[in-house]
Amino acid sequence: MKNVIEVCPYCGSGCKINLSINNGKVIGASGANGLTNEGELCLKGLYGWDFIHDTKILTPRLKNPMIRREKKGELEAVSWQEAIAFITEKFKAIKDQYGADAIMCSGSSRSTGNETNYVMQKFARAAIGTNNVDCCARVCHGPSVAGLQLSVGGGAMSNSIVEIDDTKCIFIFGWNPATSHPIIARRILRAKENGAKIIVCDPRKIETARIADIYVPLKNGSNIAFLNSVAYVLLEENLTNRSFIDKYTDGFEQFKQIIMQYPPESTQAITGIDPFVVREVARMYATSPTSGIFWGMGVCQFYQGVETVRALASLALLTGQIGRPNTGLGPVRGQNNVQGACDMGALPNQFPGYQNVTDPEARAKFEKAWGVEKLPDTIGTYLTEIAMKAEQGLLKAFYCMGEDPLQTEPDLSAVRHGFSKLDLLIVQDVFMTKTAAVADVILPATTWGEHEGVYSAADRGFQRFYKAVEPVGDVKVDWEIISLLSSALGYPMHYNNTQEIWDELRELCPQYYGATYEKMDANGGLGYVQWPCPTLDSPGSRYLYSDGQGGVKFDTPNGKGQLFTCDWAHPVERTNDEYPLILTTVREVGHYSCRSMTGNCRALAILADEPGYVQINIQDAKALNIKDDELVWIESCRGKVISRASVSDRTNKGAVYMTYQWWIGACNELIGEHLSPISRTPEYKYVPVKLTSINDQ
Numbered sequence: 001m002k003n004v005i006e007v008c009p010y011c012g013s014g015c016k017i018n019l020s021i022n023n024g025k026v027i028g029a030s031g032a033n034g035l036t037n038e039g040e041l042c043l044k045g046l047y048g049w050d051f052i053h054d055t056k057i058l059t060p061r062l063k064n065p066m067i068r069r070e071k072k073g074e075l076e077a078v079s080w081q082e083a084i085a086f087i088t089e090k091f092k093a094i095k096d097q098y099g100a101d102a103i104m105c106s107g108s109s110r111s112t113g114n115e116t117n118y119v120m121q122k123f124a125r126a127a128i129g130t131n132n133v134d135c136c137a138r139v140c141h142g143p144s145v146a147g148l149q150l151s152v153g154g155g156a157m158s159n160s161i162v163e164i165d166d167t168k169c170i171f172i173f174g175w176n177p178a179t180s181h182p183i184i185a186r187r188i189l190r191a192k193e194n195g196a197k198i199i200v201c202d203p204r205k206i207e208t209a210r211i212a213d214i215y216v217p218l219k220n221g222s223n224i225a226f227l228n229s230v231a232y233v234l235l236e237e238n239l240t241n242r243s244f245i246d247k248y249t250d251g252f253e254q255f256k257q258i259i260m261q262y263p264p265e266s267t268q269a270i271t272g273i274d275p276f277v278v279r280e281v282a283r284m285y286a287t288s289p290t291s292g293i294f295w296g297m298g299v300c301q302f303y304q305g306v307e308t309v310r311a312l313a314s315l316a317l318l319t320g321q322i323g324r325p326n327t328g329l330g331p332v333r334g335q336n337n338v339q340g341a342c343d344m345g346a347l348p349n350q351f352p353g354y355q356n357v358t359d360p361e362a363r364a365k366f367e368k369a370w371g372v373e374k375l376p377d378t379i380g381t382y383l384t385e386i387a388m389k390a391e392q393g394l395l396k397a398f399y400c401m402g403e404d405p406l407q408t409e410p411d412l413s414a415v416r417h418g419f420s421k422l423d424l425l426i427v428q429d430v431f432m433t434k435t436a437a438v439a440d441v442i443l444p445a446t447t448w449g450e451h452e453g454v455y456s457a458a459d460r461g462f463q464r465f466y467k468a469v470e471p472v473g474d475v476k477v478d479w480e481i482i483s484l485l486s487s488a489l490g491y492p493m494h495y496n497n498t499q500e501i502w503d504e505l506r507e508l509c510p511q512y513y514g515a516t517y518e519k520m521d522a523n524g525g526l527g528y529v530q531w532p533c534p535t536l537d538s539p540g541s542r543y544l545y546s547d548g549q550g551g552v553k554f555d556t557p558n559g560k561g562q563l564f565t566c567d568w569a570h571p572v573e574r575t576n577d578e579y580p581l582i583l584t585t586v587r588e589v590g591h592y593s594c595r596s597m598t599g600n601c602r603a604l605a606i607l608a609d610e611p612g613y614v615q616i617n618i619q620d621a622k623a624l625n626i627k628d629d630e631l632v633w634i635e636s637c638r639g640k641v642i643s644r645a646s647v648s649d650r651t652n653k654g655a656v657y658m659t660y661q662w663w664i665g666a667c668n669e670l671i672g673e674h675l676s677p678i679s680r681t682p683e684y685k686y687v688p689v690k691l692t693s694i695n696d697q
């Protein structure tokens with residue numbers, strides 16, 4: 001028996017795992033002593049591995065390449081050679097007839113590594129000739145990347161997971177750490193024991209609210225109104241750091257003009273929050289020696305998600321709670337490598353290392369390195385635009401790697417319809433997902449435990465994971481499949497191992513240059529290197545924006561933080577007599593993303609299974625005559641799904657909450673798109689619905 005060091009393939013906490021292997025099979029997992037998890041794991045880390053050996057609980061593993069020769073025909077198993085030839089012919093025909101921008105590729109934020117994401121975006125740009133490459137950050141922290149880049153320059157956590165222990169005020173906004181990132185939640189408890197003050201803003205009384213010093217049960221969809229009022233109090237009560245504002249920020253006067261329209265007394269009707277509570281939040285955040293803001297989907301998945309991120313960043317800029325240890329801004333990334341997919345340039349507007357595709361200097365650098373005469377210079381298609389563009393005839397092929405948009409996108413019937421218009425849908429995955437089931441080509445890939453590479457944790461921490469077992473079936477490693485396809489298309493790609501890919505990447509991205517395999521392999525494979533890590537002797541950066549001389553320098557063009565807010569706008573849809581309740585999507589502690597991995601793990605499948613549940617407040621349930629655990633219909637103007645009622649006082653009156661991973665109770669059927677105009681992220685958090693007991697039908 002042996003133990004192999006892995007990084008957990010689920011959330012972005014970056015927990016290190018000892019995977020126990022016996023006779024070539026995984027037989028257990030235990031916590032390794034990683035920087036962020038210190039030997040601990042949550043239940044997904046402990047029990048989320050047995051899908052590797054094809055348990056077939058939810059869906060079987062993909063073990064052979066398959067093609068569907070005719071639309072509506074059957075998938076048939078073929079050789080790799082035949083599958084690659086089939087795709088090559090189709091890609092060439094589409095490119096010849098419609099141009100490179102008729103082809104779309106996706107990176108993956110799941111259990112494939114940074115090297116694969118690097119190779120995929122290189123394939124899109126250099127082999128196909130398009131910036132049409134994106135990843136699932138688009139439907140989660142896309143607004144954090146866009147908002148932070150505009151406000152402070154870097155689209156990532158400015159602080160660190162380990163810094164939470166010593167942060168004296170932890171401001172949690174629209175993020176449920178106990179469910180989304182349980183191991184980080186432990187650090188919040190530890191911080192509390194160390195004397196930290198905790199502020200929790202969430203319409204639901206989430207677990208962390210139980211230990212909060214201030215719990216702010218703000219109304220669904222009122223984020224910016226609340227944050228503007230907090231900023232108002234900071235200004236009115238002289239709680240700002242004036243010298244920080246003068247030295248390190250721009251835009252104060254314009255910011256102030258908007259903020260002065262938001263005294264807490266005037267926003268109470270929108271937010272439902274007593275002005276005294278707003279004032280207490282502002283005082284606690286501003287006067288703490290070190291404050292950090294941490295947020296999740298409750299900030300991002302709104303039409304005004306980018307603006308909300310910028311409003312949060314402005315609180316840090318007003319008070320100088322950034323650019324020092326244990327302070328800063330923490331978008332806590334959901335999937336284990338969504339930070340990495342962005343770091344590697346699986347984005348339609350940026351090369352690896354967040355270098356803009358519209359920047360001629362950046363393009364020239366990548367053209368030279370990749371041996372390409374001309375790289376595309378316009379921003380590509382976003383993941384959330386695929387169905388619409390397919391519907392319009394602008395997109396003809398989608399090479400979908402490790403994503404399941406037919407489960408995870410909003411307005412699923414419109415997405416299905418759009419996808420049906422594609423001439424070619426390729427799915428490269430581990431399981432027969434909803435999207436794989438309608439694909440024209442299936443390329444079966446290895447999964448976590450079967451390959452090696454580097455992941456980025458939520459706080460910019462690069463970590464190595466290693467191959468533990470031989471894959472079963474005729475499957476290949478993701479980056480090898482992409483390389484085969486690229487070579488067949490006439491752009492040869494040959495890598496012998498992931499280190500060759502990583503070293504190529506390091507040369508092209510100054511802020512990753514010093515993050516070598518050697519550093520990550522150190523300490524028995526437990527090395528943790530946070531970017532920026534610009535030199536070979538740099539240990540990496542625990543927090544961002546120090547100028548190295550006791551001051552602050554942001555990564556914006558002029559080095560200053562950009563103060564910004566805007567007027568609050570109601571979410572796009574509104575409740576009405578027919579649909580009086582607000583549906584919001586949330587997370588389930590035992591399952592992850594589209595559930596293809598966790599749904600195939602015995603222990604996790606037992607914990608929670610179809611048809612999922614809809615959380616509803618006791619008073620609403622009583623008024624609707626709905627009992628706990630009863631089957632109910634949840635209906636919006638787009639259709640209806642079935643689920644089980646979970647009745648409690650944990651949720652607020654007037655809103656219901658569902659997780660999106662169930663096949664029967666697929667709440668994304670009910671949700672409209674309403675994309676942020678900046679990040680193109682959908683408004684998953686506010687959908688008018690009604691509930692009825694199935695007994696009433």
Ligand code: SF4
Pocket residue numbers: 008009010011012013014015037040041042043044045046180181182183184
């Ligand atoms: Fe895995 Fe996240 Fe749980 Fe850690 S907290 S074990 S990374 S799911």
